[in-house]
Amino acid sequence: MDGGFDAYLDAGCPEKPVDVQKAIAVMAKLSPVEYDQAREAFAKEHKIRLTTLDAEVEKLRPYEDRRTDGNSDFEEVEPWEQPVNGSDLLHTLVTTIERFCVLPDHAAPLIAAWIVHAWAHDAADISPVLAFTSPEKRCGKSTAMAVVHALSPKAEIAANITAAVLFRLIEKHKPTLLIDEADTFLEERIEMRGMINGGHNRQLAFVWRCEGDDHEPKRFNVWAPKAVAMIGNLPDTLEDRALVVQLKRKEGSETVERMRASRVAELLPVRRMLARWVADNEIALANADPDMPESLNDRAQDNARCLCAIADAAGGDWPQSIRAALVGMAAARAGDEPKSKGVMLLTDIADILDRWKGDRIKSNDLVAELVAIDDGPWAVWKGGEPITTRMIASLLKPYGVRPQQDRAYRFYAVGDLRGAVGRYTS
Template identity: 35%
Template sequence: MVPDGGSGTGDRAGTGGETAEEGAALLDDLRAAIGRYVVLPSEEVLTAVTLWVAASHIQPALQHAPRLAVVGPTKGCGKSRVLDVLHETVSRPMMTVNTSPAVVFRIIGEDPPTLLVDEADTIFGPKAGDKEDLRGLLNAGHQRNRPAWRISGPEHKPTAFPTFAMAALAGIGDLPDTIMDRAVVLRMQKRKPGEKVAPFRSRHSVPELNALRDRLAAWLTPLCGTAHRLVPPMPVEDRAADTWEPLVIVADLAGGHWPAQARAACLAMTRNEVVQDEQTTLKTRLLRDIRRVFEQQGDREALRSHDLLAALIQDAEAPWAEYGTKGLNAYHLANLLRDFGISPANHRFENGRQAKAYARNQFLDAWARYCPDPAQPIPAAGETVVARRAQGKPPTPPSGTLPIGPPGGPAGPRPTR
């Protein structure tokens, strides 16, 4: 029977170690324990983490394995502490601070672990080198029956490696967008003065959390068959529904207030990511428009902040004249560019006067990453590289996959609790 999103799951869930009512109470206990050790951005996020942990105990029943992206703008936001708590509560945890595709290929089998990857920014960051195999593996592992084929063994036989496994990845700044798109996203922030957490100490924290883990396993493991048959009504569609369905299944098995609470968290957090995507798109538009202004000014070494703002606002087709309440100003501009490592500084111009300005060379890296020039046309027959250079057009550098998303995460106000 498909649950109706209400609390009519009591008899079904009673086949496990705990009844449905006890399952709801167990989720309450888990939620309270997680909230003691970490300060999460919102009540909805705390609900989501609780359900994600519980969903790891029904992995064999799931069609999709949602990622948990634990990201923050700086160090000290509690990302690693979240992984500490997950390590003691999820099913079959495997913690690593770095990894390779070869390792992951070999540890994922028919009964996969729950991958917990700390410092994921060192895997996918701009200095991490080519990690496309690992990104592809994590993308494929979001859905069941997406094996990766490799030549393996002394006989060099084609071998299918399973990829399906739940994974939590923590790091500074957004992860690649293909992973974020398959994740329940936790945007961590530093604790405010007065926000207290319990110290995480192995001698007392681990036994407490392990007891909750064992209760989860006793309740949910016998319910894998039931969970596999459930097709819960979802408040979202497409990939967001795929990602959140395991969490909603657990909530529906528990009943009580959890089905409504899970769907409310799903709506709130997916809408928040839509806002984040829109903000990122706006920043990319800003980078393109600034490049255009520099080109119109003959690619000068620097532009006064005042002049750059005036040029941006004068573009009738751009959103800058209507940005905020009175149009884009110097504060807005600096805030939008901050995550790219770009900021105004005093610059001495040809007339000897100093003014706050943006140097063109500050933008070169961001332009290359987020809005690269379209590929130059292939030279016509008889056109030589020397001829192109003579026209002031250097050969087009080889194109490649570029990181997506600001290094420090999208800017903008964040909830602190």
């Protein structure tokens, strides 16, 4: 036997064990280093697979790896002794958030409702990502994330986390995942973005990966509340699934308290109140079908559903306040949302159609109209050259608009163009 198995013998089994389960119980008492030294020899000796041994040992290990900062991924929060008033709880959250953060209009109530959503996560079907963005450094993103960390359940700050760690962390601990400095790595990691995007919808929040020595396919759950902070704009697909709070540097006249580590323990009573209110209202939240503001688009309504359910359950002025905040934030961001190339094209086509006569427009005429737009991108679309009829056809194809042809020329039906404009630019 090798030195690893000797470590196992020294740990308490001086003779070859007859009862494998008792021997595994001894293995579970080893330190991580001792276990790594002993596991291969033990598995070989008892003719069991390493993956089976690891799973059995994990079941028997004591759940002792707890931090002492008061809000780790292992924290067990004891619910508040008395019933908690939901309206008062949301007011407390808003006040707490504004103690430490300088925020744009409408943001604090939505952050407060999102924190409640993190506690009531399994009562929802859609989980919007809470996103803090800024144009530059020192705009308060890390402070905002620290406040969310101090108020959320099982919160874990994960800077520069890998996709492999992410899905295992969620599967095992069901944390509130806080991804700071996402601009340093998220843009280039397609797998990571896909996993975060997939975790938006509870029904689809799974990934398949090969696991163990036999590379067996295993399904991992990626359903967990997530918040990100980054400089610049979110990737388009993530932005569509997010409540975006755009932060700015505070002015000299704006003062807030510093968010120190000691505040985490100080805010434990608020976390206990959150745990109690959610425990008392989880069934009502799971069965809720709240009315949505009609001015929000379909995806924005999906993102808002869990927040409106929380507001309705909390009562007081919150049903109106949360809906007004959702509408106000959407209106404030309406001009800032980046447009895809196709939507850019349809937007300019809409202006052309406003003055167009007839039920068709030649492909060449459409090129000429686009290129003539002052300060538009179409005159230098690719390599400094104007957009072509082929490029236009390629951009319009995903929207169900295709050029037609008669004996003389290729053209677009104005009705087809208007239909796409109406669907995708409003």
